[in-house]
Amino acid sequence: MSRIVFQVAGIPALKAAFGAIGLCVAATCVSTGAWAQDRAQHLPTVQLGAGMHNIKAEVAQTPQEQExxxxxxxxxxxxxxxxxxxxxxxxxxxxxxxTLIPLAVAFVADDGTVVNVDEMKPQTLDPHCSTKPVRFVLEMNTGWFTKRAIKEGFKLTGAPFGTPR
Structure with a gap:
């Protein structure tokens, strides 16, 4: 077991230490957006259809990409x-x-039929689950499905579902 002891030579040293910490925190806050975007993965895309709406969806197929x-x-x-x-x-x-942006999620059956839709808030650990077994899950910006009246029973099209777009 080791113990670290901090000794402060006086109030000016304490102020300097907190000032340095404050600068580090501020720099981190300013750079977080660029850092976060750099860590985002960019995957191959597929064109999907939701009625008259076109979707450009990145494809997460491996466990690492999905994680x-x-x-x-x-x-x-x-x-x-x-x-x-x-x-x-x-x-x-x-x-x-x-996940820094709010998302909507659609759980989709093999034939492209939407099983259920949910809205998800950023940075939360609440589970959002399919109501039936599915192979496909489509994430879009929050409100995307609702604004287009896409809900349970709606049929998506595209190569993953074996239908042309």
């Missing part, structure tokens, strides 16, 4: 998203750890 997902993004285009493709249907649950 990172949209973490560390500071923004996302209006019709951009990420589709998670799993090997087999299962109950899929998502959280928002290290």
């Amino acid at each position: 990172i997902g949209l973490m560390f993004r500071t923004s996302m285009g209006g019709n951009d998203g990420m589709i998670f493709i799993f090997d087999r249907p299962g109950k899929q649950c998502f959280w928002m750890k290290n």
Whole structure:
């Protein structure tokens, strides 16, 4: 066991120490956005359709890509998203750890039918799960599905679902 002892030579030294800490914190806050965006992954995309709406979705297919997902993004285009493709249907649950932007999530069956939709707040660990086993999960900006009246039973199109876009 080791112990670290801090000794302060006086109030001026204490003020200097807290000043230095304050500068470090301020620098970190200013650079967090750029740092976060640099850590975001950028994956190949696929075109999906939601009625008359086009979606450019990055494809997260490996466990490593799925684990990172949209973490560390500071923004996302209006019709951009990420589709998670799993090997087999299962109950899929998502959280928002290290995710800086609010998202909406659609859990999607093999044929492109939306099983359920949910809204997710940034930086939370609340689980958001499919109500049935699914292979596909599509994340978009918050409110995207609601604004377009996309809900349970709606059919998405595109290569992952075996339908043309």
